[in-house]
Amino acid sequence: MVFIGVGGSIEEKINPELILHQGERVQINLINGEGAEHDLVIEFYGARSNRVIGKGAGATVSFLADKVGTFSYFCSVAGHREAGMQGKVTVEPGPRAAVRQIAPEISRDPADLPPPIHARAPQIVRVDLTTVELEGSLDDKTSYQFWTFGGKVPGPFVRARVGDTLEVHLRNDSTSILAHSVDFHGAIGPGGGSQFTQTNPGEETAFSFKAENPGLFVYHCATPSIAQHVANGMYGLLLVEPEGGLPEVDREFYIMQGELYTTKPFGSQGRQEMDYDKLISERPEYFLFNGAVGALAKEHPLRAHLDETIRIFFGVGGPNFSSAFHVIGQTFDRVKLDGATEPLIGAQTVSVPPGDAAILELKMKSGGRYGLVDHALSRIERGLEGALIVDGVRNDALMHEGVAGPVRARGNLQPQPPQFNRGQRH
Ligand SMILES: [Cu+2]
Structure with a gap:
């Protein structure tokens, strides 16, 4: 079990690293691609999506990326993280270059x-x-x-x-x-x-x-x-x-x-x-x-x-x-x-x-x-x-x-x- 990126630089990447910049307000859209129950959690930011239940169901997570560092995102359904549903969020200092x-x-x-x-x-x-x-x-x-x-x-x-x-x-x-x-x-x-x-x-x-x-x-x-x-x-x-x-x-x-x-x-x-x-x-x-x-x-x-x-x-x-x-x-x-x-x-x-x-x-x-x-x-x-x-x-x-x-x-x-x-x- 994995997360797969959709669009832009994360397109089709498995458990893609999400690069953010300090101060950005971020929204992650989660879509259920197969039918089992999932969610997406970034514990450090206290950000947690609703569970997506059924194929095609969607949920969002939003948070303010105000702390610099590298953090984990994962699915909190029992056993899913261990099965492979986890990746990294990196918040870089300073604003994104124009x-x-x-x-x-x-x-x-x-x-x-x-x-x-x-x-x-x-x-x-x-x-x-x-x-x-x-x-x-x-x-x-x-x-x-x-x-x-x-x-x-x-x-x-x-x-x-x-x-x-x-x-x-x-x-x-x-x-x-x-x-x-x-x-x-x-x-x-x-x-x-x-x-x-x-x-x-x-x-x-x-x-x-x-x-x-x-x-x-x-x-x-x-x-x-x-x-x-x-x-x-x-x-x-x-x-x-x-x-x-x-x-x-x-x-x-x-x-x-x-x-x-x-x-x-x-x-x-x-x-x-x-x-x-x-x-x-x-x-x-x-x-x-x-x-x-x-x-x-x-x-x-x-x-x-x-x-x-x-x-x-x-x-x-x-x-x-x-x-x-x-x-x-x-x-x-x-x-x-x-x-x-x-x-x-x-x-x-x-x-x-x-x-x-x-x-x-x-x-x-x-x-x-x-x-x-x-x-x-x-x-x-x-x-x-x-x-x-x-x-x-x-x-x-x-x-x-x-x-x-x-x-x-x-x-x-x-x-x-x-x-x-x-x-x-x-
Ligand atoms: Cu000319």
Whole structure:
């Protein structure tokens, strides 16, 4: 007579050793596999299951593993322990190591962008881009072979002022398998630079262009199949500041949206592969801010303080889907779209097509957590979610629970606004 492990690392092991960590609350499920009467006891912890009587009957034992050491578990029915129904429980000191991501982080921190230029004369600005193909973390326990500018998605934020000449050096890492290139939407001339920058692994090319127009412009790889290179993560933004710069704000952020086409469905574990058929028929599995599932909600939420003004540089790499970008619980004070002579005031949702970008400005008037979404909301279920956390008290004068009436303005820290979580998937 024995205990047999079910699932995980104990699967099919006879009288498996149960490895626990100090402080864990443990539940052991006991199922009767043959029909005689049994139970499971860990005397040291005073943990004892009910007897399971009859084949398929179940019982559970739960306890807090608060003492370090190795202890016995056994069946207390007379003679069963001696017949073989016993094993060890080991409680190790300290917490269990966090689940390690199976690949390096691919997502660029949205606070990772160069500071404003302010006023200066036009000059030559050298831009170094390196194309790197690397396996990166797409989700917990899911990886993907990304193609990138600089090893992150999106690529580096490039900043210049109108009248500057950008001297772009594109180096394709020697570990690459494919050629890559770059097309700057802020460059004027056929191909946007891609004809000068088709670059084989281990080689470098260069081209220069004049930043004629102020604005926020996408750049992306333009090596066939272009959609595949873009989907795999090869996009970024160039800001060409107007003369004298943009108005001062307290904080700036950099977000890009894209979608990914994988053979296995959204949420699968392990390494995901590109599905070319889904790509050309525009059936994505993943929608992503900054390259990874929920990256801007989990690892890199945007952070600001009450009464600060923030600016979000938001672009869509795509390659195929527009974004209806929206902040849950706030409108945009100013939105600057390409070619518009005047900013939009008070927009609620901003439509940005693939290969385009918008400059979004918001003053944060109430503390709490704001969800960042594409208002095509099904995409939350495919990885597209972010958060903007504003430190400071909630402004009850602007919104509060219950009936209207006198309020204690800015008195209460809680409750937090509703959180926006991805639904549970199976
Ligand atoms: Cu490429």
